[in-house]
Amino acid sequence: MDRSRRGPARHDRLPASESSLLRCATVLGHPLPADLAALLRESNGVEGADGAGLVWSAERIVSENRTRRADSGFAALSMPFDPLLFFADAGNGDLFALLSGLRRPDVFVRDHEDDSRTWVAPNLAKYLEWWLTRRIKV
Numbered sequence: 021m022d023r024s025r026r027g028p029a030r031h032d033r034l035p036a037s038e039s040s041l042l043r044c045a046t047v048l049g050h051p052l053p054a055d056l057a058a059l060l061r062e063s064n065g066v067e068g069a070d071g072a073g074l075v076w077s078a079e080r081i082v083s084e085n086r087t088r089r090a091d092s093g094f095a096a097l098s099m100p101f102d103p104l105l106f107f108a109d110a111g112n113g114d115l116f117a118l119l120s121g122l123r124r125p126d127v128f129v130r131d132h133e134d135d136s137r138t139w140v141a142p143n144l145a146k147y148l149e150w151w152l153t154r155r156i157k158v
Contacts, residue, residue: 035060066148104128
């Protein structure tokens with residue numbers, strides 16, 4: 021996927037329902053961070069011009085996090101995923117995450133090749149701005 025053309029984000033999806041946000045909290049064992057929940061209440065995910073998921077839907081957030089937390093293969097090869105709340109991907113295997121259950125809004129990227137976790141933005145709004153303006157490079 022060509023990441024040189026990120027273009028404007030599309031956020032024309034319907035809002036996430038309160039029941040889907042509640043399901044996220046129930047399945048994951050903690051509420052979604054306030055800024056992520058607020059964004060999902062406006063648009064159930066944000067898609068880049070190239071089709072990449074800049075922010076996944078509430079349903080995909082649950083599915084992706086459940087899969088990674090429950091997969092014994094990931095557990096054997098990676099640091100624990102429980103502290104992370106994955107909410108987007110870079111299109112190359114790397115995943116963007118917030119810290120789950122903590123009141124810290126920072127965004128990190130998990131490198132799929134070496135399992136490193138690197139700070140990329142101070143909050144979700146800056147992540148979107150910096151990703152779309154190519155300030156974040158992965």
